[in-house]
Amino acid sequence: MPGESRTWDIIESVISRPSVFKSRQSLEPDYLPDRLPHREKELEQLAMYFRGLVTEPGAVSLRALIVGPIGVGKTTLARRFAYDFAASAQKRGIKVKVVDINCHAARTLYAVVTSMASQLGIPLPRRGYSPREVFETVHDELEQQDAHAIVILDEFDYFIETSGSDAVYFLIRVYDEYPHYKRRIHYILIMRDLSHVNMVNQATAGYLMKNIITLRGYTVAQLYDILSYRAELAFNPGTVGDEVLKYIAELTGIDGQGEGNARQALQILALAGDFADKEGAGRVTIEHVRKAHALVNPHAIRIQDLITEGALTLHQLLLLLAIIRVLKSKETEPYARMGEVEQEYRAVCEEFGERPRGHTQVYEYIRDLKVKGVIDAKPSGKGMRGRTTLIGLSAAPLDILEEKVVEAIKRLKAGGYP
Ligand SMILES: Nc1ncnc2c1ncn2[C@@H]1O[C@H](COP(=O)(O)OP(=O)(O)OP(=O)(O)O)[C@@H](O)[C@H]1O
Ligand SMILES: [Mg+2]
Known part of the structure; x- marks a missing residue:
């Protein structure tokens, strides 16, 4: 039927249309890259803070706090580190599981501990457990499996704001009340800045401000390296010139016209690719970058x-x-x-x-x-x-x-x- 063949043609032509992308999905925010250029020092710092987990597992509950403005790689650094560290520990016969919680969604103690349990695959009764009971259940299960958990508490600012001092204190000091427990739960906390620390009482703030890793906005040169690496993963060879990557880096670098936000840089790159595809250009141009930049830039x-x-x-x-x-x-x-x-x-x-x-x-x-x-x-x-x-x-x-x-x-x- 002619009608049928027309729809078929439309779909076929879209599917087989050439694209500048080899893997656009690798530019999406939730894609976890294998490498983190220019965050080597910070990775090393994290490894130092968590080293005790393999040298003396269970002796102390380990913790680090990553602080930095928007889009500078906090979440990615924490995840990349946690998964790779778990693999290294595994090789040494130590079981480490990664729990990844976003406190924008889980703002209460109860939400955080139940989310821990569910990510670790620990069944809980439908209701009636207090946060403390959930914590004990999680701990018992880890004990049984002789495992550890690195818990990433991303956007922890929201947790502090909503739940306050006592909840923060509970999370990071709860082991004080269980002197005989092996320390099996460890934390990577992530915050935009330290302003929220002032919202908790002094003692708790003192505990929080430990092992701080501060990330700054990326420079033009750093973003150029990051963009080159990510473009190689995402685009077909020869579709993105160096001049395009350099220009995006200049628009977004902290010593250029931007704030050093890598997410924005990657977003501009992905959108520029979309514009190139939409026009069937076969290649990303400076003008595609302008279009993309205009789209993400509120000015x-x-x-x-x-x-x-x-x-x-x-x-x-x-x-x-x-x-x-x-x-x-x-x-x-x-x-x-x-x-x-x-x-x-x-x-x-x-x-x-x-x-x-x-x-x-x-x-x-x-x-x-x-x-x-x-x-x-x-x-x-x-x-x-x-x-x-x-x-x-x-x-x-x-x-x-x-x-x-x-x-x-x-x-x-x-x-x-x-
Ligand atoms: N050094 C890097 N190398 C490669 N990609 C990077 C690097 N740093 C950041 N990215 C990428 O930039 C984007 C933003 O990073 P991320 O989400 O980790 O930032 P963030 O600091 O957590 O931001 P926010 O404050 O908004 O939560 C992600 O797509 C990430 O993959
Ligand atoms: Mg983040």
Whole structure:
């Protein structure tokens, strides 16, 4: 039947459509990578804190606290460490199980201990157990199996906020009340910052602030390495150029334009790949990165508003149009040089019948566009002949922006704007 064959064709064409991705799934947030470039020192620190589990198993309950801002690899570090450590312990004949609890979902003591039990496969009566009884049941079962558990308590800030001092104290000091128990439960706590520690009483806070591992935002160079590694896993060979990875790293690195958030960097990479696929481009371009960046960056919408709201003067708009056009002419270069922009600006002025402003004035416009967050401007580094200013634009896809800017210019000219 013709109808049938049409649906068949649609489905077939989508399934067999070529993609830049080899494994897009490996860029998803819950994918656990084998390697963690630039977190080697922190892994080593964790290994030192937990070493006692293989040298003197059961002697003490071990613990570490990982602290760091959003997207810097806290969860991944804890998981990668816990699973690999468990494997190393296993080789030495010590059974270590990993329990992974997100306290955003499990905010009470009861929720945490029952989640421990269920992840360890320990059946509990449907109701009536107190957290302490659940804890004892978990401990007894581990004792029976002669096993240990490394319990990751992710987003522990939420637990502190909801459950307070006594619950925190119970979790980390409960063994004090069982002097004869072997210490079989160990913790990796994860928090965004230490502000929540002030919410618990001093004694408990003192216990919490032990073995702290602080993660900082990734630099441009570090994110470049991370992106290269993850791109190799996720993309078909030859579909993502170095310039694309470098540009994403610059947009997200803490010493670039971002906060050092690896999740955001990977998200931009994945979305850029989606745009490439949607267009059937076969290759990820700088413009795909701009589109992706605009999508994840909340400022992007504001910039289009700035342009339509009339926050820019006529000549700033003409200059912006020049920047957009120079950038559009470059396939693999995210930045335009000042000289090229000025030349294009004069052409744009001619097109719209305006007298171009002088160099100093143009420079002022550039500064102002940068302050307003419309463009990125930075001095060219070494390796370029002569120093110049490099101008980039990451807040929006150029096509959409160009249309808006041209509309705004025409509106201003029609309305006889100052
Ligand atoms: N060093 C690294 N090497 C490879 N991938 C990394 C690295 N650090 C982080 N990632 C990746 O970046 C993303 C964010 O990492 P993760 O979720 O661990 O951050 P987080 O600090 O827990 O963030 P949040 O504060 O939002 O919970 C994940 O996809 C992770 O795989
Ligand atoms: Mg996390």
